[in-house]
Amino acid sequence: MKKRIISMAMSVVVAISALPLFSSCSGGIGGTNINQELVKNLELDQNDISILVKPFEVINIARNELNSKSNITNEDLQNFSNTIYDAFYGSKDNESDASDISNEKHATDILSEKYSNAAENNEAMRTQYNTYETVVLNGQSSITDYHLGEVDVLMGGVIRYLPIMRYKDAVSFLNFHSELLYGKEMISEEEINKVSENNIRTSYKDNLKITLSKILNSSAKAEKICKLTMKVWHNSIYKEHDTETDAFTMENGSYFYDDFNDALKNLYNDTTYNSDISSIKKEQEDITEIVKLMKDVPEEFSSTYDDLKQLYSAYQTFSGLAVNSSGSYNSYSDSVEKATDEVIKYYNNLKLYLD
Structure with a gap:
């Protein structure tokens, strides 16, 4: 699965700190009374503004529907997350051929284009543009993860x-935009x-199955x-x-190193090895967060x-032994x-609940 460039939750913290927080907008989330400094800096016209505020109207309807449910399923969360991304990026599944031909623009298109134009001769705006593009890429990565997940299910996996x-990532993406346009988060931490x-x-049960799959894959x-x-x-x-191993244990492919530490150093400096280590570190963070979420047990x-x-x-x-070999x-x-034996033992214990 394509990895997120950085955690969306972390990226929003960084992104919001890089972009100015505006207080010129009043009232709640929604409507065309958006941040006037943003309007000025990006030279937004009324058509731009109408496109930028539309997602909040669509998302608010879906949000109220989600919060009204007494039992929120994984499908409910997927649908709401998709609503957020579709509202900002546009859903190609729902667009007609005619709209494709007309190159209809969506909120992310407007902001990316306007930031790009404003950044041409302005260093501060260039920084904001780079920040926004990171947020956009994170959102696109989450969309890709969703479609890859659909393939996993079709192939009989999870x-x-x-x-x-993913819901939290989508909400972070949404809140970034509401901070940008209205100066406040649309969805609170409490919600x-x-x-x-x-x-x-x-x-x-479904979430436990996903959790075990993630732990097993990362353990592999x-x-x-x-x-x-x-x-x-x-x-x-x-x-x-x-x-x-010869590429690591032999100098110039001719003779073995006298000190095995030289061979290990070669391994630790290997690009593929370091990429795998980074992947495991990211999975450690994800799994830690998941286990914390799973404490709400029925x-x-x-x-x-x-x-x-x-x-x-x-x-x-x-996984710690993979990341840091010592002794x-x-x-x-x-x-x-x-x-290895411990992971297998406890995994098999939990599998009993899923049979």
Whole structure:
């Protein structure tokens, strides 16, 4: 799955700090009385403004519908998140051929174009433009994740993200724009938490299945890295040839390094290796957030959270060994073997709840 460039939640914090917070707009969210400094800086006309405010009208209707539900399912969250992104980017699924030909513009198109124009001879506006483009790319990445998730399901698997986390990303994207246009968030943290608690209770079994899948997939990546680390370590010590490790253990492909630390250093500096490590670190963060969300356990699954915490602890140990190898070769190998067994044991315990 295509990875988000950076966490949407973090990007919005950075983005809002990079763009000026305007207080010139009054009242609530919605309507054409938007930030006048923004209008001036970006040279927005009335047609631009009407396009920019339209998403908030559409989203507010969907928001009220979502909040009225006593049981918020994963599908409800997906639909609401899609409504947010479709409102700002436009939904090609719903556009006619005629609208495609006319190159109909949407809110993100307007802001990207206007920021780009304003940034041509203005350093401050260039910074704001770069910030906005990061937000736009994050949103596009979330849309891609959704469509890839649909493919996962069609192939008989499960989606690789928790819908409540995608909902939070979408709301962060929405709140960024409401801060930009109206100087305030459209959806509060309190509302987000209420939706989250409702959804976790309603769709606990499905969310548990997604959580286990994420932990298992990340553990498989960690296992791959640990095995490669041990192989490089072993072959460097015992000077054994292997097509997978020779690039790390041999100098210029001619002879083995005297010190195995030189071989490990080559591995640690490898681009692919570092990319895999970065991926695992991101997954560690995601899984930590997911496990925190899963604490709202319905009565039917009351005993699962303790088991999930045990699996999470085992996963953290295992993935930590992939990210940071230390000790001697023997102690590291023993730790990897023990951590692998722990992850498998606790994963199998939790699988019983899904059968």
